[in-house]
Amino acid sequence: MANIIKYPRPMVTVDIVIFSIQNDNLKVLLIKRNIQPYKGSWALPGGFVHIEEDLDSAAKRELEEETGVKDIYLEQLYTFGDTKRDPRGRVITVAYFALIKSEDQKLDPKTDVSDADWFLAYKPLKLAFDHSKILDYALKRLQWKLEYTTVAFQFLPKKFTLTQLQKIYEIILNKTFDKRNFRKKIISLEVLEETGDITKGVSHRPAKLFQCKTKIGEILELI
Amino acid sequence: MANIIKYPRPMVTVDIVIFSIQNDNLKVLLIKRNIQPYKGSWALPGGFVHIEEDLDSAAKRELEEETGVKDIYLEQLYTFGDTKRDPRGRVITVAYFALIKSEDQKLDPKTDVSDADWFLAYKPLKLAFDHSKILDYALKRLQWKLEYTTVAFQFLPKKFTLTQLQKIYEIILNKTFDKRNFRKKIISLEVLEETGDITKGVSHRPAKLFQCKTKIGEILELI
DNA sequence: CCATGATAGTGTATTAAGTACAGGAATTTA
DNA sequence: TAAATTCCTGTACTTAATACACTATCATGG
Numbered sequence: 001m002a003n004i005i006k007y008p009r010p011m012v013t014v015d016i017v018i019f020s021i022q023n024d025n026l027k028v029l030l031i032k033r034n035i036q037p038y039k040g041s042w043a044l045p046g047g048f049v050h051i052e053e054d055l056d057s058a059a060k061r062e063l064e065e066e067t068g069v070k071d072i073y074l075e076q077l078y079t080f081g082d083t084k085r086d087p088r089g090r091v092i093t094v095a096y097f098a099l100i101k102s103e104d105q106k107l108d109p110k111t112d113v114s115d116a117d118w119f120l121a122y123k124p125l126k127l128a129f130d131h132s133k134i135l136d137y138a139l140k141r142l143q144w145k146l147e148y149t150t151v152a153f154q155f156l157p158k159k160f161t162l163t164q165l166q167k168i169y170e171i172i173l174n175k176t177f178d179k180r181n182f183r184k185k186i187i188s189l190e191v192l193e194e195t196g197d198i199t200k201g202v203s204h205r206p207a208k209l210f211q212c213k214t215k216i217g218e219i220l221e222l223i
Numbered sequence: 224m225a226n227i228i229k230y231p232r233p234m235v236t237v238d239i240v241i242f243s244i245q246n247d248n249l250k251v252l253l254i255k256r257n258i259q260p261y262k263g264s265w266a267l268p269g270g271f272v273h274i275e276e277d278l279d280s281a282a283k284r285e286l287e288e289e290t291g292v293k294d295i296y297l298e299q300l301y302t303f304g305d306t307k308r309d310p311r312g313r314v315i316t317v318a319y320f321a322l323i324k325s326e327d328q329k330l331d332p333k334t335d336v337s338d339a340d341w342f343l344a345y346k347p348l349k350l351a352f353d354h355s356k357i358l359d360y361a362l363k364r365l366q367w368k369l370e371y372t373t374v375a376f377q378f379l380p381k382k383f384t385l386t387q388l389q390k391i392y393e394i395i396l397n398k399t400f401d402k403r404n405f406r407k408k409i410i411s412l413e414v415l416e417e418t419g420d421i422t423k424g425v426s427h428r429p430a431k432l433f434q435c436k437t438k439i440g441e442i443l444e445l446i
Numbered sequence: 447c448c449a450t451g452a453t454a455g456t457g458t459a460t461t462a463a464g465t466a467c468a469g470g471a472a473t474t475t476a
Numbered sequence: 477t478a479a480a481t482t483c484c485t486g487t488a489c490t491t492a493a494t495a496c497a498c499t500a501t502c503a504t505g506g
Contacts, residue, residue, distance in 0.1 A: 008274040009232035012304075012315055051231040051313050055304035079302045079317050081235075081278035090274050092235055092317075094302050163483080180485065181465065188463090204481040205472035386454075403456070404494065411492090427452040428501035 010081075010090035014059045015046030015131065017077065017097040017138035018067060020104070021155045025120055026171050028135060029067065030127070032115035037087045038128035042119070044135070046093065059096040066116065067100065073154040074098045078137055085130045097138045099154035122174070146172050150191050153212050159195050161207035162186065233304075233313040237282045238269030238354065240300065240320040240361035241290060243327075244378045248343055249394050251358060252290065253350070255338035260310045261351035265342070267358070269316065282319040289339065290323065296377040297321045301360055308353045320361045322377035345397070369395050373414050376435050382418050384430035385409065 018029040030042040045066040049058040055076070064070045074096055081092035119125060121139060125132065145151040152168045153160075166182050186192060193213050198206040241252040253265040268289040272281040278299070287293045297319055304315040342348060344362060348355065368374040375391045376383075389405050409415060416436050421429040 007234065007271045010235050010272065010274060011230065012233050012235065048230045049233065049304070049315075051233060052306055054306055055302065055315065076301065078299065079278065081272070081317065083275055083277055092272075092278065092315075094304065094315075161483090178466070179483090180467085183484080184486095185464085199483095201474095202482080203474040205474095205483045207483055384454085401495070402454090403496085406455080408493085422454095424503090425453075426503035428454045428503095430454055 008090075010092050011086075011088075012049045013046050013091055013093045014049055014055065014062055015044040015093050015095050015134060016059055016063050016066070016074075017044055017095065017135055018063065018100060019097065019121060019138070019142060019155075020100045020118065021102050021168060021171060022118060024167065024171060026122060027118040028121040028138075030117060030119050030125075031066065032117075033128055041128040042125065043128035044095075044131045045116070049094070055094055059094075059098075063096075063098055067104075069100050069104050072098055072100055072104075073151065077134070077141060080130055080134060082130070093134075095134045095138070097141060099142075099151065101155060101157055103157050143173060150189065150212075159197060159209040159211050161199060161209060163207060165210075231313075233315050234311075235272045236269050236314055236316040237272055237278065237285055238267040238316050238318050238357060239282055239286050239289070239297075240267055240318065240358055241286065241323060242320065242344060242361070242365060242378075243323045243341065244325050244391060244394060245341060247390065247394060249345060250341040251344040251361075253340060253342050253348075254289065255340075256351055264351040265348065266351035267318075267354045268339070272317075278317055282317075282321075286319075286321055290327075292323050292327050295321060295323050295327075296374065300357070300364060303353055303357060305353070316357075318357045318361070320364060322365075322374065324380055325378060326380050366396060373412065373435075382420060382432040382434050384422060384432060386430060388433075 020027050020029070029045060031045050033039055033041050033043050045062060047058075047062050047065075049055060053061070056074070059074055059076075060070065063072075063074065075098075077095040077097045079092060079094045083090060085091065085093075121135070125135075127135065142151075146169060152165060152172075155168050156164055162183050163179075165186065166177055166179065169182070170176055191213055192210045195209045195211050197209040199209065200206065243250050243252070252268060254268050256262055256264050256266050268285060270281075270285050270288075272278060276284070279297070282297055282299075283293065286295075286297065298321075300318040300320045302315060302317045306313060308314065308316075344358070348358075350358065365374075369392060375388060375395075378391050379387055385406050386402075388409065389400055389402065392405070393399055414436050415433045418432045418434050420432040422432065423429065
């Protein structure tokens with residue numbers, strides 16, 4: 001390990017794949033670039049890591065800048081560092097993925113880019129840089145997380161019904177589940193508890209509202 | 224996204240957690256630092272990412288420089304980027320982990336550092352920088368991989384016995400398995416095939432030699 | 447050449463988990 | 477009070493996981 005100063009340094013960014021469920025669809029937040037390169041293209045929100053800023057902090061900051069939301073589920077996804085991924089030069093990006101609750105949807109991104117919008121995550125899109133690849137990777141990770149962890153709660157408000165939860169699974173994994181088996185499975189995980197509350201103002205039998213037993217995070221971070 | 228040139232740039236390194244099984248122990252390859260900081264401390268092998276070099280290539284290059292082995296299992300682990308992780312300044316490191324075959328053990332690292340050696344991976348060690356944290360992370364990932372993928376073959380030569388394979392699992396997961404159930408499970412995965420060969424020169428009943436059916440990699444990369 | 451030592455190799459019964467499947471209960475509205 | 481709507485639950489069947497013990501094959505040494 002020779003003198004470290006002599007190496008030309010790459011630029012480092014964070015990009016964030018922000019998922020949400022809206023109108024029974026999995027959506028991803030994209031921004032429209034108003035500068036070159038890829039001016040006019042849609043891209044993942046993100047930006048440069050400040051020199052005095054931890055990576056996670058950078059991701060949190062960018063997320064809050066782009067969407068106004070904080071204190072949500074955010075995890076590092078993968079680092080993409082091919083030499084030719086950015087025409088401006090060597091840019092290594094640490095990708096994160098974030099899940100935001102349906103109730104936070106309205107919070108329109110207040111960002112300095114020209115436009116921002118939610119897109120169907122499963123509809124193939126031409127994105128700037130290698131962002132399509134990053135999105136694909138995030139979708140795989142999301143599906144995997146859903147099958148092997150309890151990350152789905154992140155999409156829902158504090159209190160939710162089992163039918164709402166099942167819907168999340170069905171949307172993301174793109175298949176249906178038998179209601180009885182789904183409930184049996186979820187209950188057997190012993191991560192939920194009844195709140196005693198029920199849904200109000202529905203013109204049918206009201207549903208029980210559940211909530212997560214434990215602080216979210218511990219079960220999820222392991223892999 | 225303002226003018227990119229104005230940002231001070233961090234340094235970017237790759238560090239590699241190289242595991243191997245030796246004498247029925249899980250070992251990790253460490254190098255002894257002969258420059259400041261942490262002069263005299265043991266650390267993970269690694270080095271700076273060249274400006275015209277993909278991340279994966281950098282990891283492969285460092286691995287080959289340190290151990291002489293190539294064409295082995297190598298995967299990105301996690302990116303560690305806390306501001307204070309390196310006293311020399313802002314250094315973001317992309318950690319990889321690699322599994323090398325027992326038969327390649329002898330290949331002593333021919334590196335430009337003062338010393339290199341294999342250490343018991345499960346024995347807590349004080350390492351330079353945040354390398355203990357990286358090692359812990361790699362151990363978790365390795366254990367997880369073993370349970371949910373077929374990565375264990377990476378530690379073994381092309382042809383191997385089921386007992387050898389079981390031993391790998393027992394060493395890494397630190398528990399024993401019932402021989403019959405283990406074999407039943409492995410066979411049911413349908414990833415192995417008999418070679419027709421058997422072990423030679425053993426003073427007991429010879430064992431059948433198996434090999435992986437498919438090119439390694441596809442099953443493993445998904446998560 | 448036969449007895450010993452050492453590891454290889456195999457099967458069955460039990461338990462737990464996953465899957466398939468249908469009808470009654472609670473509420474609002476007309 | 478009947479209709480519409482969604483909530484809620486249990487049982488039989490299949491598949492996977494676990495617990496457990498003996499015979500087979502080879503090299504070696506007397």
